[in-house]
Amino acid sequence: MLVSKSNIELINQRLEYLYDNFNIEPSTEEVQIGDEDIFIGFPDEWDEANSDYSVEDFLRYTEGLDNIQVIDNHSVIVGNIRQTIISVNEYYYEYWVPDLKFETEKYSLRIISNPFLIGIIASRDGIYNEDFGVYPCSDYKVVEIVYKKEKPSEEEDIEFIKTCLYYIASKYDVPISIGEFRSWDDITDEENDATIIVGSSELIPYCRAMDYYIEGLSIEKEDIKYLHLYKIIEYFSPIVSKKASYEQLNKRLDALQVVERDSEYLESIFKLTKQYEVSLKDKELANTVLNECVDIALLFQFLPDKIQKTLSKSCHFEVKNIASLSSSTIEVIKKEIADILYATRNSIVHAKSNYTVTGKECSEEDLEQLNEFMVKLCECLFVWNGRQSKEFQLK
Template sequence: MTQQEKRIGEDFKNYLRKELKIEDFDCRCNKTHNSFYIYFPNEDLEGIEYEAENLQIYLNEISSLKFYDDYSKVTTDSITQKVIQISSNKNLNHLISLGVFWKETPEGFMIKIIDDPLLIGIGASISENYDHYTPPCSSHLAIEIIYPDSNSRLSDLKEDELIKIFMFELSHAHNISFEFSTYKLKEYDLDDAKIDFMQASDFVYNIPLEDYNYGMELFINANQRLSSDLQFMSYYKIFEYFAPIQARIEAFQSMKLKLSSSKVYNHDANFISSIFDLARNYDHSIKDSELVKSLINSAFDLVDLYDELPKSIHKKLKQNELKYNSKAETKDKIINELGMALYQTRNSIVHAKSNYDSKGYEVDLNDLPQLNKFMHKACFSIIKWYVSLPKHLKINIDK
């Protein structure tokens, strides 16, 4: 390494220590390669390696550093690093470390996914958004855009659009799901930590592992990082999967009672006609608009979860609370209208782009996050309900 190249590391270290007041920062030469080891506060003892030429690019821009109140990105005159989160296959992190996810646009913009984003590390260090478990630099991934010059920089809106175009292509090629994130350190809540610890202990010592069923897989998928509408659809798929089981159980029970009748050995036309009525009732119960209603208050405790519903649904149902001693007709009305609300909300999402005609039961998109809290708990209970069924009632259905 030449003296001029060594000077890059010294100048970079001095600027971060003296101008940016990151006193714990260090930068050391790699004697066997043309690179430097960067040491942010609370980072790994081995340091983060940067090539000398790359560090020179950041050094040239460092005086124009700009930080943002939402902690989503750090920019300079011609560089943007925006924090993202990604979920994908097991090879993703290795591929990112190799630097293979990059693209140069016709305008000469260089866009890529990077680990150990240096500018983000500076922002997290200055704002003290790091701890022992969340180092300021190595705990983040970012999209980096390098512009040819400051005059070619895109607006914030156009920059986000460019990132989404870039990620769209990668999502197709590598099955990547991503979302914008921040480098803001999550606040440590002692009360929440105690609850988490108690739940973890309860899981380890008291909760048995159940036999596998496909609903568990659906539930895991629904709890990935998804937009509110897609998450609702994922939870609704669990309702759709288990609802035919409950509908058949109810139909079989009704038929069993019918065949236990004293008239079975001395039947008349009315008795035979009533069997057809039962069949028609079953056909009605498995219509799309009726299907999920069979699960409500049968496969989960609606009274227990009623408060989890958005207030807008309470208003539509004209029922602010539900109790175990509420009248049967009140519960039946709520079950019917709640089932319709879930069904119509599903339709409004599926047909959003095809001039969907509102039926009045749909839940507003702004209320979906709260509705998903209800769906999360209801779906968990539904899966547990199925697990607890006697073996002869676990009717197989197609996925």
């Protein structure tokens, strides 16, 4: 399709609408009869070579722009077209995955780059910043759906998209998932040219769990990030348990100077051994590190608000008074938090069809906040490890 006498007026009207409502920069060249493409001036866009759209696509994408819909932070719908952002390694996708098109009675789906609808929403909403390398259109690859019939429910759309993404991932061994609009960290306007000197006293000795920590921070999916951070609990817990058990055992042996070595004394040694074995069970790992390595009164503030309220109610205390609670109450709180961490871990690891909910699991909506708590907990574990003697310090 070319620009013609019959469509040039409509094209110009829609371009004006984009200029007025979506922060699209007007082209320096007017649309001419016979043109094959329409240029879209996305702001701060580096890849202008790919900002040309065929006349046919332009008319499809701009049909009904006054009713454009943005779904969550990942999708835009206009008329019978939906574009949903995907997260995938661009190089591997281009290298391994052929041009695919999925066809069903309800949908026609394909994967495209430089998505028009995503680009105009990013332009309209200011989701771009050239200084940080965030571009409104060329940054994205999307699933584009064309509805063949009346639009199904949002749940059906997402299920179909994920079905197609699974096909790609399993067929071509390329991790791919629904993504979201990009963002960048806020910074102050002040520039700090001073060099900050970090001395050896400020550095924590390296241990392998730091690799898990860094990997976890780089993961965007909150459930996978949680599992990476939980691995750090699993990493430290055995040595924490061993150290605690050795200290208790040494105290018992020290007591031989003042007490009789009778059957009751020997039985107490057996009990210590049993306690140590119990502490190594999966269910007890989080409880072990919470008991021995952190001050939960200080970390409590980083838990999700919902969990804080639940614990304050079940353990009968006010959050503001947590620092003055008795040691016995603190132990109960630690055990409750450990149960929450363990239950949340299990709910992610095990398939939903095989998992029985305990009621202690952190909700999906609060998982991001729980991960903030996990980050602080892990940092405490690194500090704890750094001040241990070589006998108990993990590398």
